[in-house]
Structure formats: C-alpha cells, structure tokens
Amino acid sequence: xxxxxxxxxxxxxxxxxxxxxxxxxxxxxxxxxxxxxxxxxxxxxxxxxxxxxxxxxxxxxxxxxxxxxxxxxxxxxxxxxxxxxxxxxxxxxxxxxxxxxxxxxxxxxxxxxxxxxxxxxxxxxxxxxxxxxxxxxxxxxxxxxxxxxxxxxxxxxxxxxxxxxxxxxxxxxxxxxxxxxxxxxxxxxxxxxxxxxxxxxxxxxxxxxxxxxxxxxxxxxxxxxxxxxxxx
Amino acid sequence: xxxxxxxxxxxxxxxxxxxxxxxxxxxxxxxxxxxxxxxxxxxxxxxxxxxxxxxxxxxxxxxxxxxxxxxxxxxxxxxxxxxxxxxxxxxxxxxxxxxxxxxxxxxxxxxxxxxxxxxx
Numbered sequence: 150x151x152x153x154x155x156x157x158x159x160x161x162x163x164x165x166x167x168x169x170x171x172x173x174x175x176x177x178x179x180x181x182x183x184x185x186x187x188x189x190x191x192x193x194x195x196x197x198x199x200x201x202x203x204x205x206x207x208x209x210x211x212x213x214x215x216x217x218x219x220x221x222x223x224x225x226x227x228x229x230x231x232x233x234x235x236x237x238x239x240x241x242x243x244x245x246x247x248x249x250x251x252x253x254x255x256x257x258x259x260x261x262x263x264x265x266x267x268x269x270x271x272x273x274x275x276x277x278x279x280x281x282x283x284x285x286x287x288x289x290x291x292x293x294x295x296x297x298x299x300x301x302x303x304x305x306x307x308x309x310x311x312x313x314x315x316x317x318x319x320x321x322x323x324x325x326x327x328x329x330x331x332x333x334x335x336x337x338x339x340x341x342x343x344x345x346x347x348x349x350x351x352x353x354x355x356x357x358x359x360x361x362x363x364x365x366x367x368x369x370x371x372x373x374x375x376x377x378x379x380x381x
Numbered sequence: 382x383x384x385x386x387x388x389x390x391x392x393x394x395x396x397x398x399x400x401x402x403x404x405x406x407x408x409x410x411x412x413x414x415x416x417x418x419x420x421x422x423x424x425x426x427x428x429x430x431x432x433x434x435x436x437x438x439x440x441x442x443x444x445x446x447x448x449x450x451x452x453x454x455x456x457x458x459x460x461x462x463x464x465x466x467x468x469x470x471x472x473x474x475x476x477x478x479x480x481x482x483x484x485x486x487x488x489x490x491x492x493x494x495x496x497x498x499x500x501x
Contacts, residue, residue, distance in 0.1 A: 155498075163383055163399070165445075165448050167442075169448055169450075170443045173382075185444075185446065186444060187448075188484065190448060191451055191452065193472045194448070194452055195452065195455060197450070198455075204422065204443065205453070205456050206456075208449070208452060209449055209453055209490035211448075212449035212452075215445065215446055215448065215449055216446065216449045216450060218445075218446040219411070219447060220394050220410070220411045220441065221390045221391060221411075221413075221439055222411060222439040222440060222442075222446055223409075223411035223414065223415050224390050224393050224394045224397065224411055224414035224415050224418055224420045225390055225418075225432070225435070225436035225437075225439040225440050226415050226440060227393070227414070227415040227417070227418030227419040227422065227436075228418065228422065228429060228432055228433065228436040229420075229436075229440060230415070230419045230441045231418075231419050231422040231423060231429060232429075234423065240494075242490070242494075243487055243490035243491055244484075244487065245493060246486060247427075247483050247484075247486035247488060247490065248483065250482050250483065250486045251479045251482050251483030251486070252479075254444070254475075254479050254482040254483075255475060255478075255479040257469060258474065258475040258478045258479070259475050260484060262470070262471040262474055262475055265469055266464070266468075266470055266471055267464070267467065268464055268467050268468065268471065271460070272464075272467075272468065274387065276471060277446070279472060279475070279476075280475075280476065280479050282443070283443070283444070283446075283447040283450075284443065284445050284446065284447070285409065285411065285412055286410060287450060288410075288411055288412070289407035289409060289449070291409075292406055292409060294476070296457060296460065296463055297450055297453070297459070298450055298451070298452075298453030298454045298456065298457050299457050299460065300450075301410045301447050301450040301451045301453070301454070302451055302454045303436065303468070303472055304437075304447075305447075305451065306415070306472050307472050307475075307476045309423070309472055310472065311476050311477075311479075311480055314477065315480050316428075316482060317483075318477060318481060319480070320483055321388075322481055322484070322485065322489050324481075324484040324487075325488070326488055326491060328487065328491065329483075329484045329485075329487040329488035329491065331478045332483055332485030332486060332487050333481070333486065333487070334480070334482070336483040337452045337476050337477070337479040337480035337483065338441075338442060338476065338480070358395065360483075362415065362466065365412060365415075366412060366415070366416065369408045369409060369412045373407055378450065379404035380485065
C-alpha cells in the first residue's frame with residue numbers, strides 16, 4: 150500500500166526536481182560530460198516509486214505542471230534561432246539542404262529499419278521523430294498517434310548514441326569542418342549532441358544549437374509528407 | 382521583468398496553437414510558436430532582452446521537463462521488453478545514418494561553395 154505521505158502532489162514534484170538536481174550535481178562533480186543527469190534521475194525516481202508503492206499514474210498526474218513546460222521551452226528556441234541568424238544567412242542553402250537530408254534519412258531509416266527488425270506500427274509512429282529535441286518529438290509523436298513515453302525514452306537513447314559515437318564516426322568519415330560537425334551532432338543527437346559539440350569548439354556549439362531548432366522544424370514538416378507517401 | 386518574458390512566451394505558444402489548429406494540426410502548436418517568436422524578434426516586434434531571461438531558463442533546463450514522460454516508460458515496459466534489441470538496433474543505426482548524412486552533405490556543399498567563391 151502506498152504511504153499516505155507520498156500520495157501528495159508537492160512531494161511528487163519535489164521528487165522530480167530533486168532527483169534531477171541530484172543528477173546534474175553528480176554530473177558536474179564527476180566532470181564526465183557523458184554522464185547525463187537522466188542516468189541518475191530516472192533510476193532514483195523509479196526506485197522511490199517502487200519502494201513507496203506510489204502508482205506510476207499518480208506520479209504522472211502530479212507532474213503535469215512540469216510536463217506542461219515542454220511547450221514553452223520549444224517556443225523559447227525561437228530566441229536561439231534569432232541569436233544565430235547571421236550564421237544561418239551565411240550558409241543558408243547548404244544548411245537547409247543538409248538538415249533536410251538528415252531529417253528525411255531519420256524518418257525513412259526508422260520506417261525501413263522497423264520493418265527489418267519486425268517492430269510494430271506503434272514503434273514506427275513513436276520513433277520517427279526520435280532525432281528531434283524532446284518537446285517537439287513528443288508533440289509530433291502525439292499527433293502521429295505514437296506512444297509519447299516510448300518517444301521520450303527513445304529520444305534520450307538517440308542523444309546518447311550521437312553524443313558518444315558521433316565525434317568518432319565524424320572523424321572516421323573525415324568530416325572535419327566545424328560547421329558540418331556542429332550541424333551533424335545537433336541534427337542527430339539534439340541537446341546531448343550540442344553539449345558535446347560545445348566541448349569541441351564555439352562554432353560547433355552555436356551551429357549545433359541552431360541545428361536543434363531547424364531539425365525540429367524540418368522533421369515536423371517531413372513526417373506528415375513522408376507518411377502521406379509511405380503509409381505505415 | 383520575468384513576467385513580461387513569461388507573457389511573451391506563453392502568448393506565442395497560444396498563438397502557435399491557434400495557427401496549428403487553423404492549418405489542421407499539421408505542425409505542433411509549440412513549433413508554430415517558435416517560428417512566430419523568431420519572426421517577431423527578427424521584425425523587432427519583440428525585443429530579445431525581454432524574453433532572454435525566461436527563454437534561457439527554459440532552454441537550459443529543457444531535459445527536466447521531460448522527466449515525467451520518461452517515467453511513463455515504466456508502464457510501457459511490456460511493449461518494449463518483447464523487442465528490446467530491435468528497438469536499440471533501430472535507434473543506433475538510424476542515429477548514425479542521420480549524423481553521417483547531415484555532416485556529409487553539409488561538408489560536401491561547403492566544399493562546392495568554397496570552390497565557386499575561389500573560382501571567381
């Protein structure tokens with residue numbers, strides 16, 4: 150039976166923010182850029198819910214306010230886009246073409262690979278927006294009829310893969326200039342890719358931030374068109 | 382000072398949702414709001430300094446806002462556990478493909494652009 154004390158909205162909100170702060174604290178202390186706060190935060194919350202017997206549905210309901218902030222945070226990316234308007238102008242055509250190809254590759258490869266691995270339709274709908282920053286990905290998944298929770302976890306996994314193996318693969322394929330590297334990391338691994346790109350250089354970081362917003366926008370346009378041409 | 386920023390962001394989210402509805406939910410309201418905010422900033426309708434404190438707070442703590450949804454995976458475990466490796470495989474291969482396509486196309490196009498500029 151769930152303890153009365155824990156079945157309470159402020160306690161659940163404090164749990165989310167507290168576990169997240171713990172994750173960022175441990176990340177900063179350890180100095181490991183790949184130790185994403187989620188690696189500490191999610192297991193902590195899962196463990197607390199498990200040991201107190203609080204149902205997952207109650208936790209989700211209590212944290213509606215935090216989840217609501219996803220929408221405003223996407224709108225806030227408009228400022229990031231505005232800050233990098235000069236970089237966009239200078240490389241406008243190449244950036245748009247490469248983000249578009251990245252977006253089509255992302256959506257198309259999920260569609261193909263899900264067939265190859267024998268995954269259900271729900272996986273296709275939930276994974277198509279996986280390379281996009283989470284709030285946009287979740288909005289897209291919801292409008293596609295995907296499983297929003299599955300999308301959220303997939304986006305984090307995708308960010309990890311991009312941030313961990315991205316720089317290695319870019320070197321392997323001799324993609325060396327800062328703009329291309331930043332764009333590739335931001336498009337494939339959103340915020341996690343950007344945090345990795347900032348470590349390599351200022352130009353990489355700025356372009357990568359821009360890539361998050363552009364990739365989100367482009368994928369929002371590509372997915373409905375793609376699904377019209379290739380139904381699930 | 383924060384209130385103005387909050388009003389602008391929430392206002393543009395509301396506007397974005399209205400536009401999204403008007404075009405048949407083709408693009409999520411939040412993405413429409415992002416584009417509208419960008420346009421308003423570029424057109425000097427909104428001052429960047431008015432939104433910056435709130436926008437910075439939101440973009441810097443973005444990952445916190447998706448913690449609740451990620452916990453929802455506990456309820457979805459039944460869905461994933463059956464095809465765990467397929468799920469990982471799709472994400473791994475697709476992510477690396479996106480990385481190499483974007484980076485490759487960009488560096489190829491930049492080489493062409495540079496060659497043209499030097500040729501002139």
